[in-house]
Amino acid sequence: MTEVVLNEPLSQVSLLFVSSALAFLALALVLFSFQLVKLSTVEAVSSEAKAASVGSTMVVEKIAADKMTATERAGFILLWVSTAILGVGVVLRGVAAGRVPWANMYEFSISGAFLILLVYLTALKIKDLRFIATFIAGFALVTVFAAVSLFYVEVQTIMPALQSYWLVIHVVVAIMATGFFAVAAGMHIFYLLKASGRAKKLFSHFPELLQMERIAYRFNVVGFVLWSFTLIAGAVWAERAWHRYWGWDTKEVWTFIIWVLYAGYLHAMATRGWNGKRAAWLGLVAFLSVIFNFTIVNLFFKGLHVYSGL
Amino acid sequence: MASSFLSRLSFWPRFFWRQLTSMRNALILLLLLAVAAVPGSVYPQRSADPNGVKVFYDNEPELAAVLDQLQLFDVYTSVWFSAIYILLFVSLAGCVLPRTKIHFAALRARPVLTPKNLKRMPEYLSEAGDSSVLESAMVVLKKRGFRIDRQQDSISAEKGYAKETGNLVFHYSLVGVLLAVGFGGGFSFSGQRVLVEGDTFVNNLASYDSFSPGALFDEGQLEPFSLTLDEFDVVYDLANRANIGQPIDFIASVSADFGQTQTASAIRVNYPLAAPGANVYLTGNGFAPVVTVFDGDGNISYQGPIVFLPQDSNMTSLGVIKAPDALPEQLGIIAFFYPTAEKLTTGAYTSIYPDPIAPLLTMNVYTGNLGLDSGIPRNAYALDTTNMKMIAGRDGPVSAIELQVGQSADLPDGMGSVRFDGLLRFASLDVAHNPGGIWVLLFAALSLVSLTMSLMVPRRRVWVRLISSDRIEFAALSRRDDPNLPQMLEEIVREIRSGSKK
Numbered sequence: 001m002t003e004v005v006l007n008e009p010l011s012q013v014s015l016l017f018v019s020s021a022l023a024f025l026a027l028a029l030v031l032f033s034f035q036l037v038k039l040s041t042v043e044a045v046s047s048e049a050k051a052a053s054v055g056s057t058m059v060v061e062k063i064a065a066d067k068m069t070a071t072e073r074a075g076f077i078l079l080w081v082s083t084a085i086l087g088v089g090v091v092l093r094g095v096a097a098g099r100v101p102w103a104n105m106y107e108f109s110i111s112g113a114f115l116i117l118l119v120y121l122t123a124l125k126i127k128d129l130r131f132i133a134t135f136i137a138g139f140a141l142v143t144v145f146a147a148v149s150l151f152y153v154e155v156q157t158i159m160p161a162l163q164s165y166w167l168v169i170h171v172v173v174a175i176m177a178t179g180f181f182a183v184a185a186g187m188h189i190f191y192l193l194k195a196s197g198r199a200k201k202l203f204s205h206f207p208e209l210l211q212m213e214r215i216a217y218r219f220n221v222v223g224f225v226l227w228s229f230t231l232i233a234g235a236v237w238a239e240r241a242w243h244r245y246w247g248w249d250t251k252e253v254w255t256f257i258i259w260v261l262y263a264g265y266l267h268a269m270a271t272r273g274w275n276g277k278r279a280a281w282l283g284l285v286a287f288l289s290v291i292f293n294f295t296i297v298n299l300f301f302k303g304l305h306v307y308s309g310l
Numbered sequence: 311m312a313s314s315f316l317s318r319l320s321f322w323p324r325f326f327w328r329q330l331t332s333m334r335n336a337l338i339l340l341l342l343l344a345v346a347a348v349p350g351s352v353y354p355q356r357s358a359d360p361n362g363v364k365v366f367y368d369n370e371p372e373l374a375a376v377l378d379q380l381q382l383f384d385v386y387t388s389v390w391f392s393a394i395y396i397l398l399f400v401s402l403a404g405c406v407l408p409r410t411k412i413h414f415a416a417l418r419a420r421p422v423l424t425p426k427n428l429k430r431m432p433e434y435l436s437e438a439g440d441s442s443v444l445e446s447a448m449v450v451l452k453k454r455g456f457r458i459d460r461q462q463d464s465i466s467a468e469k470g471y472a473k474e475t476g477n478l479v480f481h482y483s484l485v486g487v488l489l490a491v492g493f494g495g496g497f498s499f500s501g502q503r504v505l506v507e508g509d510t511f512v513n514n515l516a517s518y519d520s521f522s523p524g525a526l527f528d529e530g531q532l533e534p535f536s537l538t539l540d541e542f543d544v545v546y547d548l549a550n551r552a553n554i555g556q557p558i559d560f561i562a563s564v565s566a567d568f569g570q571t572q573t574a575s576a577i578r579v580n581y582p583l584a585a586p587g588a589n590v591y592l593t594g595n596g597f598a599p600v601v602t603v604f605d606g607d608g609n610i611s612y613q614g615p616i617v618f619l620p621q622d623s624n625m626t627s628l629g630v631i632k633a634p635d636a637l638p639e640q641l642g643i644i645a646f647f648y649p650t651a652e653k654l655t656t657g658a659y660t661s662i663y664p665d666p667i668a669p670l671l672t673m674n675v676y677t678g679n680l681g682l683d684s685g686i687p688r689n690a691y692a693l694d695t696t697n698m699k700m701i702a703g704r705d706g707p708v709s710a711i712e713l714q715v716g717q718s719a720d721l722p723d724g725m726g727s728v729r730f731d732g733l734l735r736f737a738s739l740d741v742a743h744n745p746g747g748i749w750v751l752l753f754a755a756l757s758l759v760s761l762t763m764s765l766m767v768p769r770r771r772v773w774v775r776l777i778s779s780d781r782i783e784f785a786a787l788s789r790r791d792d793p794n795l796p797q798m799l800e801e802i803v804r805e806i807r808s809g810s811k812k
Contacts, residue, residue: 006550157547157558160579214791221765228761232754241580243500243591243742245750246491247358248386253351257344264340266765271333282341301351302362 004098004157011096011155015148017089018110022144024082029137031075036134038071040202072130079137083117086144090114097155102171103162105298109147112175113140119179127215131206135186166237174230178290180223181262185287187216188280195277213276217269220283224262231255242304250303254293261286330397331404339398346394350385353377357386399488406481413474421457424464424773431773431785433799439782439807446809447774450802456772464775473789476763483760486753494746496526499588501741505539506598506615507734512536513585513741531743533587538565540574542595542735546665555624555663562592562737577739587743594738596620597627597647599671600731605636606724612636615734618647619691624661625649630693631673632680636726639677642693643728644703646672658704671730673711674703675721701725768792772802 068076090110094101102111120136123129158167191212194203206212234255239245246252265282268274297303329335354362363383367374374383381388428434447465451458456467501518503511511517513535545559562577568586575583582589598615605611611633618627631643650663651670659672678698682688700706701722708722718729769789776782786799 004549006553008550008552154552157550157553157556160557160559163559164580214793217791218793225758225762225765228758232751232758235754236751239747240582243582243589243593243740244744245747248350248355249358250351253347257347260340260344260347264337264344267333267337267340271337274334274337297351302354302359303351 006098006155006157007096008155010092014089014092014096015152017085017092018144019148021082021086021089022141022148024078024085025137025141025144028075028078028082029134029141031071031078032134032137035069035072035075036202038069039205040199043201044204068130072133075133075137076130079117079133080121082140083114083121086110086114086117086140093155099158100168100172102175103158103167104153104156105151105294106147106153108171108175108294109143109151112178113143113147115175116140116143116179116182119176120183123183123219129183129187129215132183132186132190135189136183139182139186161241164237164241166233166240170230170233170237173226173233177223177226177230178294180219180226181287181290184216184219184223185284187212187219188284188287191216191280192277192284195280209276213280216280216283220262220265224259224266227255227259227262231259247304250297250301251293254289254297258286258289258293261289327404330401333405336398336401336405339394339401343391343394343398346391347385349382353382353385355385356383395488399485402481402484406478409474410478413471413478416474417471420459421466421468421771424461424466424775428773428775428783428785431787433786433796434783435785435799435803436777436781436783437803437807438780439776440780441776443782443806444774444776446806447802450805450809451772451774454802464773467772467774468770470767470769470789472763473767473769474764476760476765476767479760480757480764483753483757487750487757490746490749490753492746493526494744494750496524497531498524498744498746499527499531499742502593503739503741504617504736505537505739506617506736507539507542510536510538511739513588518741531587533585534569535585536567537583537585537590537739538567539563539737540565542737544595544665544735555665557664560592560595560737562595562739564590577737585741588741589743591740591742592737593740596736596738597625597649597666598734598736599629599645599647599669600734601631601645601671602718602729602731603631603633603636603641603643603726604728605633605638605641605726607637608726609637611641611726613731615736616645617691617736618645622661623664625664626661628691630691632682632693634680634682639725640680641721641725642676642678642680642695642698644674644676644693644695648672666733669715669733671713673713673728674706675701675711675725675728676703677701677723677725768794770795770798772799774806 090101090107093107093110097103097107101107116136117140120129120132190203190206191209193199194206194212195209207215234252235245238247238249238252242249261282265279265286268279268282354360354366356363363374366377366383377383381390385391425431444460444463444465448458448460451465451467454469456469457471458465458467499522501515501521503518505511513532515521515529515532539562541563543559543561543563544557545561547553547556547558560579564575564577564583566573566575566583566585577583577590577592579592582591597618597620599618600615601612602610603612612631616629616631618629620627625647627647627649629645629647631641631645633641633643646659648659648661648668648670649666650661650668651659652662653659659670676693676695676698680688681694681697688694702708703710711719711721711728713719713728713730715730715733718727720727770792771787773785774782784799784803786795786802788795
């Protein structure tokens with residue numbers, strides 16, 4: 001390969017952007033939390049009256065019809081700002097390294113957080129998903145914080161094993177899948193909280209359980225298709241780089257486990273008595289496995305995917 | 311009476327079959343499969359990490375023996391893991407086969423009779439209109455790809471059969487993947503060979519250092535070809551201060567003789583060489599110092615390159631030389647190679663850079679019995695010194711022998727001398743072929759396409775009915791959750807109306 005001259009000063013500028021995004025994310029999270037607290041003090045306008053007249057599929061519009069409070073609007077402006085700043089940080093990191101910015105854990109985390117925010121903000125344009133804003137902001141905050149404080153490495157030239165166009169395809173699709181799974185996981189959490197019957201006032205502002213379950217299902221479906229592609233692309237790459245398409249490497253094992261868990265979730269959604277809470281738990285366990293695969297397996301399990309850079 | 315006896319006899323098998331093929335059971339088997347796969351990532355597996363298993367055995371022999379009994383070092387070929395996925399696939403077949411039959415019938419059948427009460431459908435509209443609307447509806451629905459059945463005063467239309475087709479094809483492709491993995495694995499092979507610069511490898515079983523064939527492998531699968539390693543290059547990052555010494559490319563320049571064609575090409579990580587009947591992969595590399603050993607009588611008892619195993623990222627390497635024919639006694643040498651040697655304050659050496667800038671070879675020399683005649687197979691990379699005496703080395707009677715390229719040194723006690731003639735590199739090559747790979751990929755790709763189809767295509771029914779001479783009703787139903795259903799019905803109605811006015 002041609003020698004890449006790394007631009008370290010530029011990577012420092014990138015780090016500056018990523019760190020400032022952290023501050024904006026934290027502010028957004030505070031505002032969204034305020035909003036939740038505020039909602040928990042007032043009962044929503046009787047949803048039955050409205051829902052009955054428009055039909056069950058329209059229930060989600062109930063919140064859309066509610067006007068955004070100033071706090072909430074400020075929160076979303078901050079979320080957009082932090083996404084833009086993070087995006088600049090990610091792009092600069094790629095420019096500084098002279099390649100795609102997802103070749104180690106730090107880069108995967110910041111790119112991942114950026115894509116999750118982007119998936120969420122885009123989805124928001126189509127569907128009213130404001131109610132999981134706290135989860136999304138919180139999740140992105142934790143991811144970027146972990147990236148900066150735990151996973152940070154200076155820009156490096158990449159080892160020969162990673163010098164392949166599959167790095168672009170395989171990894172970017174994995175990140176996108178994670179983004180969709182994350183939004184669904186947020187939905188599962190609020191679904192389970194609402195279903196538990198606690199904080200009735202707060203959750204009266206949330207969509208109906210059935211509606212939340214359906215949105216989560218749609219995100220998981222897209223995530224599952226992307227994850228299947230990640231798995232196949234990974235096998236094709238492994239055939240090139242490791243002379244076998246599948247070898248039960250620890251990362252391969254966990255990618256497989258996650259695939260099977262989400263397949264289980266999809267089956268649960270089609271099985272009477274297993275949808276609802278059980279399916280939500282299953283979706284949540286599957287997403288926890290995604291996190292586990294990215295953190296614990298990367299750092300502590302022995303295998304061929306030794307790309308954390310730590 | 312006979313029939314009641316028979317039905318009682320067939321109750322349990324049928325009961326189990328129904329249980330096994332139920333959706334709930336498929337779900338439980340899936341979850342079991344996920345859980346069963348976990349230990350394979352916790353304990354080292356013989357297939358992926360045989361050395362890890364050995365280390366585990368050395369550290370905790372008793373626990374290892376127990377785990378081995380439970381097949382925890384061979385999880386993915388274990389009885390219990392196999393049992394789960396075989397049951398899962400039987401359950402899959404039991405579920406998918408009858409559904410295929412039903413789907414085939416549905417594909418040939420007409421859309422259902424228009425239900426009496428359309429108002430109960432999730433989407434319902436009623437407007438003014440006459441029988442010309444029905445004609446227009448036929449055109450619009452046909453154009454939208456609906457299958458249409460004109461009934462007395464109504465139209466029943468259905469589309470999205472691709473959803474179930476996708477669902478079924480997806481499950482069949484998974485069976486295809488499983489079969490391709492199984493048969494492909496049977497006919498597959500992979501052989502390892504270490505090649506020093508200048509060496510030639512001929513593709514036959516005897517030439518491999520290690521070889522792992524599948525259960526159905528036949529030696530005739532090895533196509534005749536030969537491969538010479540002309541040169542091995544490592545490119546280091548020299549442009550970026552923080553990364554100096556980081557390898558950025560490994561290039562094995564080879565001359566290949568494929569019978570008809572002779573080519574010069576390069577094998578690199580991620581870029582295997584396509585040889586007849588197999589790919590040749592680059593999996594490792596290191597140094598092979600060329601050494602000559604003279605025995606006490608002045609005869610050459612060893613000459614040639616020795617493969618040294620790298621020990622760290624700066625390529626401190628360890629090698630063993632055995633000279634069984636040396637006189638008066640057999641000679642054994644444990645040697646360390648430092649590509650760029652630096653002396654530590656303790657007196658020991660270390661390598662501070664992986665490229666040979668100041669190469670140094672140090673040797674601990676032993677005499678005595680190499681143990682090669684006992685018939686026990688010996689590891690070429692290890693020296694058993696139990697029956698040997700150290701004559702030079704750290705903590706030995708004479709300090710270790712240190713050689714730079716071209717230098718030679720006498721051994722103590724008149725045991726001979728050694729010379730460091732030169733330095734070569736070696737490449738570890740892997741020759742591998744799995745004929746199932748392409749089929750696995752094809753079925754996997756098919757499964758991906760059909761999965762997308764089954765999850766994204768909505769299965770929809772639309773009805774249009776004339777309720778009186780001037781009133782018409784529309785209704786729509788979707789099999790699963792379908793957020794765009796109301797919008798679709800509105801569009802259809804709009805199109806039908808604009809069509810009937812023309």
